Amino acid sequence: MTANSTAPIISARGVNKTYAGGFQALKNIDLDIKRGEIFALLGPNGAGKTTLISIICGIVNASAGSIVADGHDIARNYRAARAAIGLVPQELHTDAFESVWATVTFSRGLFGKPPNPAYLEKILRDLSLWDKRGEKILALSGGMKRRVLIAKALSHEPSILFLDEPSAGVDVELRHDMWRMVRALRAQGTTIILTTHYIEEAEDMADRIGVINKGELIVVEDKEVLMRKLGKKQLALTLRQPIAHIPDTLKTWSLALADAGQTLVYSFDTRTEETGIAELLRALGEQGIEFKDLRSSESSLEDIFVSLVHQPKETQA
Numbered sequence: 001m002t003a004n005s006t007a008p009i010i011s012a013r014g015v016n017k018t019y020a021g022g023f024q025a026l027k028n029i030d031l032d033i034k035r036g037e038i039f040a041l042l043g044p045n046g047a048g049k050t051t052l053i054s055i056i057c058g059i060v061n062a063s064a065g066s067i068v069a070d071g072h073d074i075a076r077n078y079r080a081a082r083a084a085i086g087l088v089p090q091e092l093h094t095d096a097f098e099s100v101w102a103t104v105t106f107s108r109g110l111f112g113k114p115p116n117p118a119y120l121e122k123i124l125r126d127l128s129l130w131d132k133r134g135e136k137i138l139a140l141s142g143g144m145k146r147r148v149l150i151a152k153a154l155s156h157e158p159s160i161l162f163l164d165e166p167s168a169g170v171d172v173e174l175r176h177d178m179w180r181m182v183r184a185l186r187a188q189g190t191t192i193i194l195t196t197h198y199i200e201e202a203e204d205m206a207d208r209i210g211v212i213n214k215g216e217l218i219v220v221e222d223k224e225v226l227m228r229k230l231g232k233k234q235l236a237l238t239l240r241q242p243i244a245h246i247p248d249t250l251k252t253w254s255l256a257l258a259d260a261g262q263t264l265v266y267s268f269d270t271r272t273e274e275t276g277i278a279e280l281l282r283a284l285g286e287q288g289i290e291f292k293d294l295r296s297s298e299s300s301l302e303d304i305f306v307s308l309v310h311q312p313k314e315t316q317a
């Protein structure tokens with residue numbers, strides 16, 4: 001089977017995982033990852049993110065289901081599937097006594113790729129590791145070790161790169177370098193899948209977002225669509241005079257009082273064609289309620305995420 005450019009680069013069907021103790025960590029996951037996208041898998045602690053990527057990378061066996069990665073079934077053609085994948089794990093499992101250069105050279109060889117010192121030099125330079133290439137991993141700082149993990153994952157020129165919680169315990173400089181690199185890789189056609197519970201990261205970086213909760217994939221959507229579909233806007237009116245309660249004639253509007261009656265907050269759905277703001281302002285005028293300021297705000301991906309993981313599945317969009 002050859003991979004073509006429009007077929008998903010990863011296709012998971014009916015993936016289940018029950019750990020030895022009987023705990024079901026993944027329930028019937030169906031997921032397609034598009035070639036060349038940045039996909040963020042969001043979910044709270046213990047949701048099943050690491051389990052899912054470990055299965056795709058062949059580190060953990062699925063209890064049921066199938067996965068095709070870059071045209072190769074991961075169970076039947078493990079070596080070819082794995083060679084297409086680079087994984088940056090959360091922790092470093094590498095020979096601490098080896099030098100940086102030996103580690104990345106060895107990693108590349110493991111996947112049967114011919115030596116390419118110029119390519120490895122570029123990766124190490126991009127990750128500010130070139131000056132450290134002769135040092136033993138043991139002697140590196142935590143941040144430098146993380147950089148080595150990224151270099152190792154890229155050493156065999158994978159078409160798919162997984163980053164498991166890339167920002168956990170990482171300083172601002174490394175995060176910047178990492179995101180610069182991720183964008184450059186995407187520009188060259190690499191598909192990037194990251195797991196995170198930092199919602200801003202998904203908001204900044206991802207083209208599409210999958211939300212996983214208690215082993216279920218509850219939403220997969222374009223980031224923009226997700227934010228438009230599930231987003232709400234709010235209009236906060238600072239009143240000239242505080243009011244004790246919302247008049248009965250305004251009860252049909254979605255209004256709430258804040259700041260001891262000084263602020264009136266109107267929530268409206270971004271999906272509707274008309275916001276109703278003009279009519280609301282007219283109705284307020286008729287009630288003699290005057291305001292001195294008004295501000296609008298939009299729900300962030302964080303608000304959407306919180307509402308998704310706290311809602312029963314049936315009611316989700």
Ligand SMILES: Nc1ncnc2c1ncn2[C@@H]1O[C@H](COP(=O)(O)OP(=O)(O)OP(=O)(O)O)[C@@H](O)[C@H]1O
Pocket residue numbers: 019020021023025043044045046047048049050051052197
């Ligand atoms: N080897 C294992 N044996 C038994 N249960 C496990 C094993 N590995 C993970 N689990 C359980 O499976 C669930 C999902 O874990 P997983 O590490 O995939 O979650 P996660 O979404 O990556 O969480 P985090 O954000 O904390 O890394 C958790 O309840 C975890 O305790």
